[in-house]
Amino acid sequence: MKKQITLLTTTALLLLSLPFSSFAQTAEERGLEIAKEIDRRDTGWGDQMTTTIMTLRNKQGDESVRENTMRTMEVEGDGDKSLIIFNTPTDVKGTKFLSHTHALKNDDQWLYLPALKRIKRVSSSNKSGPFMGSEFAYEDISSQEVEKYTYKYLKDESIDGRDSFLIERIPAYKKSGYKRQLVWVDKEYYQPLKIEFYDRKNSHLKTLMYYDYKQYLGKFWRTNRMEMQNHQTGKSTTLAWKGYKFNNRFKSRDFDKRALKKTR
């Protein structure tokens, strides 16, 4: 009998200790843990190339389309490197944007202007400004590094029937246009399903929805369509990703100033 009680007590203690350990974790620690897990699961993809089609829509519903080719190379221990080639509108065709992103220090950015054959190093302080006139800010399309935010886990919630973690993140880098973001992270993909952006005055500015996740290389989840709605202006942008291509064997030299002139 006594022995049984001991067993029961031990079991009870064991059972108690399980939830207890997670209760000991603060919401901030839990948030950071999720962010690190997102990063861990999305490490090792190497490089990728895609065509992006942005459809800009104003309040009246008038549409305007921009097509770009985007090459990205993963840099472990630092932000990724990317090269964006503008294909349309035709007046900016051949314009290229090279970016070496960093977690907290300024990104390095260069612009190639084909008419003048000129490479310009540009200031990367522009975080909150619109990318190509769209509802996506530069900071929205930049490489997402763990150190860029501080995190707080809020609760579990389901989005369109998919289980997700709801976390709040606050930009840790300078000149962000946002006070905070609410991110719904899919529990299976460990990728965002929805992000709500709150401006510096903490009012709801934009909502971004991610659709059509597909798995590549048997491991990495990628969205095929993003919808950004600006609630303050009524404008929206659809960002469609076409033809993800991995294992391009990109090297650093494909993301330096020579690549700005060479790559078509």
Place this chain on the structure above:
Amino acid sequence: MRIHNYFVFIILFSVINFSVIAGEFSGNISAELKAFKNEAQLDEQEQFYGSLAFQPEFFHDFSDGDQRITFTGFGRYSPANESRNHVDIRELFWSYFSDDWELRAGIRKVFWGVTESQHLVDIINQTDTLEGFDGEEKLGQPMLHLSWFQDWGTTEFFVLPGFRKREFSSEDARLRPPFLIESSDALYESDAEEKHVDLAIRWTHVLGDWDVGFSHFYGTNREPRLILDPSLINMPQTFIGTQPIKLVPYYDIINQTGLDVQATLDNWLWKAEAIYRSGMSEDFYATTIGLEYSFFDIQSTGVDIGLVLEHLYDDRGTESTNPFENDIMTGFRLALNDEQSTEALFGVIQDINGDASILSVEASRRLGEQFKLIIEGLLFTETNENDFMHNFRSDDYIQIELAYYF
């Protein structure tokens, strides 16, 4: 290379390429109207000029992208100013890409430098003076160009056979001095004249926030001295008086060392260009030193404003072949970052010693998906007779251009 050779090239090239592949073609067609505020000061000048321009572009990659052929043509038709009619091969070259080096051979355009108000270091291509007062448009230059990439920087070697002369405005053009400059009677220091083979070397590197370039050029000066036509000097004094003043360009063989640096620090761009040139009557140096500060996404509107300040200096002072011997350029750049990419650049170049100044404005906006409207204006103010810009005192203009891009 003569114009008729160009035509042969264009035709041959078009035939080859149309048969190869479509889809790598692009380019633009534009129509412009230039209106001068004042009536012409000189005979044969007009107040309004209309013209059309065409710029076809093509590239084709082969052998797994290791090689490429690139072509950019240009042509302008200007009925009221016939000397502005011209065609040029801006680019027609072959490229070979290896891991550590790249070789390019043919006619090309190359840009060197960082500043906005003038481009001192940029010496490879001749300026296409028929295209604009600002000197931003360049003629194609035949070259053999080897780039070599190492951890300690990129080193480029240029062999430049064949010199492109600078064209000067004819009688029917505005924005010209009251005397004629006869481009076709150009004189050269070198016995090889325009066949002198020029050489250049350039090293560039990125060191954190700093982009640095160091270059040396040996060969025919792109910027000629203007001298009195020697054929007139030998004529009897009485006869000269009856002739209009005619100047001819004289092209020295020069050595020019150039340095260009830009530091990109948060919202600041710090820029400097310097050249030292020898081979003309006197050695000299010239500099452009300046900065640019940008305010991004003002009041969360997406609008950017940039302020530019540059000091232009030429050691030769009033002897300079360059009008900017000691001037300050103030610029104001506006970008709305809207769907139509509306942009404007206002600039003032003010002479520190004199009172001459130039005001310029350039604005553009996309119309629909494939058209672009570009407005450009120049205003010359308070010029005194000793300043070169005095020649243009009644040449204030506004230009409207509509371009179609394909």
